[in-house]
Every structure is written in structure tokens, then in C-alpha cells.
Amino acid sequence: MSTDSDSIRLAIAPVLHWRDRVRAWPGSAAYARATNILIALAAASLPWSTTALAVFMLLWLVAVIPTFDWEQFILDLAQPAFALPVALVALAVLGLAWSEAGWTERLQGIKPLGKLLLLPFLLGYFQRSQRGLWVFLAFLVSCTLLMMLSWIVLALPQLKLAHTASDGVPVKNYLDQSQEFVLCAFALMLPALTALRARQWRIAAGTLALILLFVANMFYVVSARTALVTMPVLLVVFASLHLSRRATRLLFAAVALASLLVWTTSPYLRQRIADVGVEYRAHDTSGIASTAQRLTYWRKSVKFITEAPLIGHGTGAIRHLFTLDATGQTGLEAEVINNPHNQTFNVAIQWGLIGVLLLYAMWIGHIRLFAGRDLVTWIGLAIVVQNITSSLLNSHLSDFHEGWMYVIGVGVAGGMALRARRRRSWRTPVVRRRANTAQHIRCRPGEGRDP
Incomplete structure (x- = not known):
């Protein structure tokens, strides 16, 4: 009988061995490395392919779920940065x-906000992972390659990787490309400043050259006007956080001179700005133009919001309302859309004042994550400020590309910022105890201590 039992144990020993290895794998260093690579690949694919991004994000989510401490995750959901994105999606579900x-x-109205559900997972994961900079580096390298290719296809349009309407745009569209280049340029400003202060001239020269290439591409090749509006806002935020008053004055003087030089040497930029006036006048002649379209969409949006100010018209109601309003109209008045090109209007039409309060509370909660002055908090803050500013002229939180920039960027940077904050809170009591102990040792009996 024992012989049979021994034989069975020997037969199933390899199975048990592999079962134990599979159970232990999610906690291994190799598994963690593979998980970090997946999210880095997702960030790298963002400028190039929507399909690749979706695949890598799905694989990352499947890989990361077995590694979570669910008790801690539930506790983290009490924090506004975790809870408010989920609350906004929950409101969209209720709005059905x-x-x-x-x-x-x-159902299509829920889809644009669905990606916000990944924010708590990213925030939670990067409180543990120490490879968040991999994600930002992968995105930067990918955007740098795209920028170089943009210069090439400007001269050789036949080398485009996809059919695009604009010159100098190898893939996707100039709107997405401009948002990527703005983020990369401003994210590099702090490393450039740090290198200059440390007199690391090669690093400073390299980062400044890369910044200038990104900015020059937008001024001389192709750019979205939303990106041009975002840049001064980010510049003011950067200067207020990281520069002295004297340095700020010097920076803005240099920017003013550079802007004058660009204006006189870039026919493309002058034409882009001049088109605003042309498009505005097209509003009165029912011409189809960007500025005229936005003015029409916003005017109608305000009317829809006043009809249901508190809870809105419900999820997915934008196209339905524009369809009803277009009956019997012509020109721009007859256009039917599902995106009013303003994130606040997008939310207010569907979920009213409640939705707008949740939206702005989420943005404020994420801004509060990035109260430091280091590289990670600067990147995270730049992402949130960029999204808020550009969402005045577009629905960029709901849009696929810019929305994923926000989710991945805030998730990674926010998780890293939370980890650093917790590390400081753990160290503070220890430092205080050591200081008190040292003070006690230095003092004679009865001296130097509070009663």
C-alpha cells in the first residue's frame, strides 16, 4: 500500500512543483520586470497605434491583478485621487x-470615461514599483523618434506610415502629435534646469536641444492651436515653481525675443494664427471652419445645459440633443456631433452640475498629488495642467489619445509621488526620535529638556 502511495507522490511531484512555481511567479523579480515592460510598451505605443496601446494595457492589467494587496487597495480607494475617477464613471453609469x-x-457615452477606471490600479501599482521612470523614458524616446520622422516626412511625404491630411504628420493626426510634443518639451525643462545648475553642460545641451527640436517642429512644421494656447500656461507654472523672480524675468524676455524671431521666420505659424479670424467670419456665412464650429457647438451646449442644469440629460445624450436641434437647420446649425469640444460642456450636458463638480474635484485632487518640486511631481503636474487647459477647447479627457496620456501619466507619476510621500512620513518619526535621543545624551541631567 505504501508502495502505491509513494508511486503516486512521485508521479505528481513534478505537477506540484510547477504548481508551486506558478503560484510564486507573481511575486518574483522576473514577473515584476515583465509587468513594468508591458506598461512601458503601452506608453511607447501611444504616439503610434491605438490598437497596440489597448493590447499592452490589457496585458498589463491582467498581469498586475494577481500582485495586488486588495486590502490596501480598498483602503486607498478612500483617497480622492483614487475615488473621484471611479465616481465620475459611476455617475456615467447612473446617467443611463x-x-x-x-x-x-x-453605452457609447460611457466608453470615453471607461479608461479612468484604470487610474486607481496605476496609482496603486506605482506606489510599489520603482520603475515608473521607465514609462516616461519610453514615451519620450517614442515621441523623439516621431518628431525626427515628422521632419523627414515634411520633405518626403511619400514616407508617411499612414494616410494623414497634414504635412509633417507620419501617423495619426497633428492634434495628437502636438499634445505629445508639448508634454515632452515641458517635461524636459526641469532636467535641463537641474543640469545647468549643476554645471553638467553636456546633459544641459542635450536636453535643451531636444526641447528646441520639439518646439521648432510645432512652429515650423505642424501644430494644433490648442497646443499653442497650452504652452504659455505651462511656462508660467514652471517659472512660478522652479525659478527665482530674476530668472523668470530673463526667461520671459528670452521667450519674447524668440517668439518675435519665430513670427518673422515662420509663414506656417502666421497663417495658423491668421486663420482664426477667417474662421470666425465663416461663422456668419455658414462656412465649415474650426473656430466657427466651436462657437456654434458652445452656444448650443449652453442652451442644452440650461434645460437640465442639475443632473443633465443623461449619458450619451449629446448626439441626440444636437440631432433634435439640427432639424430644419442649414450650414453649421445643421451639424450633428457627439463632442462639443469642451470637456466641461461635455460633462455638463450629460450629468449637469453634479458631473462638473466631480470633474473639477478630480482635477484638483490630482493636482494635490504633485505638490513637490522634483522631476516626477513636475511631470505629473504638467500632465494635469495640460489636460485642464486643452480641455477648454476640446474634450481631451474624453478623447482617446489625450485621455490615455492623462490616465497613464497621472497614474504613474501619482503612484510614485504617493510612494515618496509615504516614505517621508515613515522616516520622520525615526528622525525625530534620533534627534531627541541625541539631544538627551548631550544634555546634563535636568538641562535642555522640557518638563
Whole structure:
């Protein structure tokens, strides 16, 4: 009998061995490395392919779920940075109940915000992972390659990787490309400043050259006007956080001179700015133009919001409302859209004042994550400020590309900032105890201590 038992144990020993190895694998260094590589690949694929991004993010989520401390994750959900994105998606789900749109449009209304559900997972994961900079470096390298290719396809359009309407845009569109280049240029400003202060001239020269190449591409090749609006805002935020008053004055003087030089040497930029006036006048002649379209969409959006100011018209109601309003109209008034090109209007039409309060509370909660002055907090703050500013002229939190920039960027930087904050809070009591102990040793009995 024992012989049979021994034989069975010997037969199943390899199975048990591999079972134990599989169970232990999520906690191994190799598994953690593979998980970090997946999210880095997702960030690197963002400028190039929507499909690759979706695949890598799905693989990352599947890989990361077995590694979570779910008790800690539930506790983290009490924090605004974790809870508010989930609350906004939950409101969108509830908004299905009072929407008058068809069910196809209702379900499509949830989709743009669905990616926000990954924010708590990213924040939680990067509180543990020490490879968050891999993600930012992968994105920077990918955008640098795209920028170099942009200069090439400007001269040789036949080398485009996809059919795009704009010169100098190898893939996707100039709107997404401009947002990427703005973020990279401003994220590099702090490393450039740090290198200059440390007199590390080669690093400073390299980062400054890369910044100038990104900015020059937008001024001389192709750019979105939303990106041009975002740049001064980010410049002011950077100067207020990282420069003295004297350095700020010097920086803005240099920017003013550079802007004058660019204006006189870039026919493309002058034409882009001049088109604003042309497009505004097109509003009165029912011409189809960007500025005229936005003015029409915003005017109609305000009307829709006033009809249901508190809870809105429900999830997916935007296209339904524009369809009803377009009946019997012509020109721009007859356009039917599902995106009013303003994130606040996008939310307010569907979920009213409650949705707007949640949206701005989420943005403020994420800004509060980045109260430091180091590289990670600067990158995170730049991402949030860029999204808020550009969302005045677009629905960039709901848009695929810019929305994923926000989710990945805030998730990674926010998790790293939370880890650093917790590390400081753990160290502070220890430092205080050591200081008190040292003070006690230095003092004679009865001296130097509070009663």
C-alpha cells in the first residue's frame, strides 16, 4: 500500500512543483520586470497605434491583478485621487437611467470615461514599483523618434506610415502629435534646469536641444492651436515653481525675443494664427471652419445645459440633443456631433452640475498629488495642467489619445509621488526620535529638556 502511495507522490511531484512555481511567479523579480515592460510598451505605443496601446494595457492589467494587496487597495480607494475617477464613471453609469438617447448612444457615452477606471490600479501599482521612470523614458524616446520622422516626412511625404491630411504628420493626426510634443518639451525643462545648475553642460545641451527640436517642429512644421494656447500656461507654472523672480524675468524676455524671431521666420505659424479670424467670419456665412464650429457647438451646449442644469440629460445624450436641434437647420446649425469640444460642456450636458463638480474635484485632487518640486511631481503636474487647459477647447479627457496620456501619466507619476510621500512620513518619526535621543545624551541631567 505504501508502495502505491509513494508511486503516486512521485508521479505528481513534478505537477506540484510547477504548481508551486506558478503560484510564486507573481511575486518574483522576473514577473515584476515583465509587468513594468508591458506598461512601458503601452506608453511607447501611444504616439503610434491605438490598437497596440489597448493590447499592452490589457496585458498589463491582467498581469498586475494577481500582485495586488486588495486590502490596501480598498483602503486607498478612500483617497480622492483614487475615488473621484471611479465616481465620475459611476455617475456615467447612473446617467443611463435618465437619458433619452437610444441605448447604443447611451453605452457609447460611457466608453470615453471607461479608461479612468484604470487610474486607481496605476496609482496603486506605482506606489510599489520603482520603475515608473521607465514609462516616461519610453514615451519620450517614442515621441523623439516621431518628431525626427515628422521632419523627414515634411520633405518626403511619400514616407508617411499612414494616410494623414497634414504635412509633417507620419501617423495619426497633428492634434495628437502636438499634445505629445508639448508634454515632452515641458517635461524636459526641469532636467535641463537641474543640469545647468549643476554645471553638467553636456546633459544641459542635450536636453535643451531636444526641447528646441520639439518646439521648432510645432512652429515650423505642424501644430494644433490648442497646443499653442497650452504652452504659455505651462511656462508660467514652471517659472512660478522652479525659478527665482530674476530668472523668470530673463526667461520671459528670452521667450519674447524668440517668439518675435519665430513670427518673422515662420509663414506656417502666421497663417495658423491668421486663420482664426477667417474662421470666425465663416461663422456668419455658414462656412465649415474650426473656430466657427466651436462657437456654434458652445452656444448650443449652453442652451442644452440650461434645460437640465442639475443632473443633465443623461449619458450619451449629446448626439441626440444636437440631432433634435439640427432639424430644419442649414450650414453649421445643421451639424450633428457627439463632442462639443469642451470637456466641461461635455460633462455638463450629460450629468449637469453634479458631473462638473466631480470633474473639477478630480482635477484638483490630482493636482494635490504633485505638490513637490522634483522631476516626477513636475511631470505629473504638467500632465494635469495640460489636460485642464486643452480641455477648454476640446474634450481631451474624453478623447482617446489625450485621455490615455492623462490616465497613464497621472497614474504613474501619482503612484510614485504617493510612494515618496509615504516614505517621508515613515522616516520622520525615526528622525525625530534620533534627534531627541541625541539631544538627551548631550544634555546634563535636568538641562535642555522640557518638563
